[in-house]
Amino acid sequence: MKSGVLFVNRLGEILLxxxxxxxxxxxxxxKLELVLEQVWHVTIQSFPTTAMAGFFVGGIMTVQFAxxxxxxxASAYLGGLATSATIREIGPMLIAFMLSGKVGxxxxxxxxxxxxxEQIDAIRCLGADPIQEIILPRFLGIIIxxxxxxxxxxxxxxxxxxxxxxxFAGINPQEYVRHIPTILGFPSLMSGLVKCMSYALxxxxxxxxxxxxxxxxxxxVGRSVVNTSVLTMVTIVxxxxxxxxxxxxxxxxxxxx
Amino acid sequence: xxxxxxxxxxxxxxxxxxxxxxHIKAGEIVFILGTSGTGKSVLLKNTVGxxxxxxxxxxxxxxNVTDFTEQEFLPVRKKCGMVFxxxxxxxxxxxxxxxxxxxxxxxxxxxxxxxxxxxxxxxLVNLENVLAKRPGEISYGMQKRVSLARTVVLRPKVLLFDExxxxxxxxxxxxxxxxxQNLSRKLNTTSMVVSHDxxxxxxxxxxxxxxxxxxxxxxxxxxxxxxxxxxxxxDFLAEARDLL
Numbered sequence: 001m002k003s004g005v006l007f008v009n010r011l012g013e014i015l016l017x018x019x020x021x022x023x024x025x026x027x028x029x030x031k032l033e034l035v036l037e038q039v040w041h042v043t044i045q046s047f048p049t050t051a052m053a054g055f056f057v058g059g060i061m062t063v064q065f066a067x068x069x070x071x072x073x074a075s076a077y078l079g080g081l082a083t084s085a086t087i088r089e090i091g092p093m094l095i096a097f098m099l100s101g102k103v104g105x106x107x108x109x110x111x112x113x114x115x116x117x118e119q120i121d122a123i124r125c126l127g128a129d130p131i132q133e134i135i136l137p138r139f140l141g142i143i144i145x146x147x148x149x150x151x152x153x154x155x156x157x158x159x160x161x162x163x164x165x166x167x168f169a170g171i172n173p174q175e176y177v178r179h180i181p182t183i184l185g186f187p188s189l190m191s192g193l194v195k196c197m198s199y200a201l202x203x204x205x206x207x208x209x210x211x212x213x214x215x216x217x218x219x220x221v222g223r224s225v226v227n228t229s230v231l232t233m234v235t236i237v238x239x240x241x242x243x244x245x246x247x248x249x250x251x252x253x254x255x256x257x
Numbered sequence: 258x259x260x261x262x263x264x265x266x267x268x269x270x271x272x273x274x275x276x277x278x279x280h281i282k283a284g285e286i287v288f289i290l291g292t293s294g295t296g297k298s299v300l301l302k303n304t305v306g307x308x309x310x311x312x313x314x315x316x317x318x319x320x321n322v323t324d325f326t327e328q329e330f331l332p333v334r335k336k337c338g339m340v341f342x343x344x345x346x347x348x349x350x351x352x353x354x355x356x357x358x359x360x361x362x363x364x365x366x367x368x369x370x371x372x373x374x375x376x377x378x379x380x381l382v383n384l385e386n387v388l389a390k391r392p393g394e395i396s397y398g399m400q401k402r403v404s405l406a407r408t409v410v411l412r413p414k415v416l417l418f419d420e421x422x423x424x425x426x427x428x429x430x431x432x433x434x435x436x437x438q439n440l441s442r443k444l445n446t447t448s449m450v451v452s453h454d455x456x457x458x459x460x461x462x463x464x465x466x467x468x469x470x471x472x473x474x475x476x477x478x479x480x481x482x483x484x485x486x487x488x489x490x491x492d493f494l495a496e497a498r499d500l501l
Contacts, residue, residue, distance in 0.1 A: 010299065039479070063492040097297040116341065117345055118343050118345040119343075119345045119346075119347060121302070121307050121339075121345070122339075122341060122345040122346075122347075122404075122407075123343065123347075124306075124307060124327075124334070125305055125307070125339045125359075125361035126334075126358050126359035126362055126363075126407070126411075127331055127334060127359055127363040128358070128362045131325070238462050
């Protein structure tokens, strides 16, 4: 019961914080160069991780599907199935996990340190709004770069799937590619992109919230980093279910319509 | 200048400030002494709106600022500069940009004037040739001075120091204490210094206020404090004598 109340309380705090950030974005947007600086930092910092994760996630899916489809003599559909599953489900989620460990942890540690060393109080005392000055650029920077990193990671997952499939599973390249457009339709692509966008929003909100409300010195910073990673991953899984469910609902609705 | 009326502040079930009544006169250097957790820093943070009191009033220059919004606090923060326990410098900015930060936010000045005022503030804290450096490239003592320069560059009427000598070696502690005294006199500011250091308070304070468990247990000039019979004050004095 108590943990349920705490959960609802925390959820409310996060939503209020998100509202405050969006209100600041609307009323007092931050400087564009601050956002671009963050986009640059986050992208450079995380591209190798997401690229590698994407490449091998594609590979894993191909290997797993290769074993299944060969049993049913449906190897021709391997490329389409592996790519669709990667783009719709596993790819965005696993790459977002990587990002939460990398970008999320870094941002909450950075903001948490600023909080416990009174830099955020100093910003307020010097006449600036910390949400506008330090939260908003990071929030927008993470959303923009995470979206690019996730979509980039997904592209690499397709390349990884085909390359590793060709090299290690003896798959015919033409056969692999032929059925990708048939199975991976526009809805699948959109579903992947919507997921990327929503995960980016989850990551940006949680890591800036955790960092901004850090208390308790170095130990508090450590706690914020751990909480950011755990909460982001759990929320991403819940969002994955939510977006999949909604996607199915919409698709069946359109199909009936 | 600054007046606290029956100020109460709690965190959860723990009451930190239990009805503080205090009046700081213009031009005074007032030291707030007390053991850790007695609410000294909380008192300063309430003054500039970084925290809100649960009840009571805070008056600055005949203006009740207790319920001011963040926006309404802007002119108050221009008037009352705060030097934090940590240097609280922004790591990503150069020393020059750190000191100029408040000037850019509070005023619209031409770059030439900003540069002039930054250099002036830096010379007030006896520092030079550090403008292009980052906070990580200078010593902790120098960072404390830069933090002081960042506050005085705004030419505040009130300076609030939160444990300004914590973490400093004795030599740097002495120089920071002299700086506090010199700056307060030179700039004709009112200063409130939160500290544990009775030795320094006896040397430079006009008045010393001793807090214990959220209440004022003693206040007076250094000479008056020397005659105090309050046990906590006697402990502080004994420790100060040990240092001599």
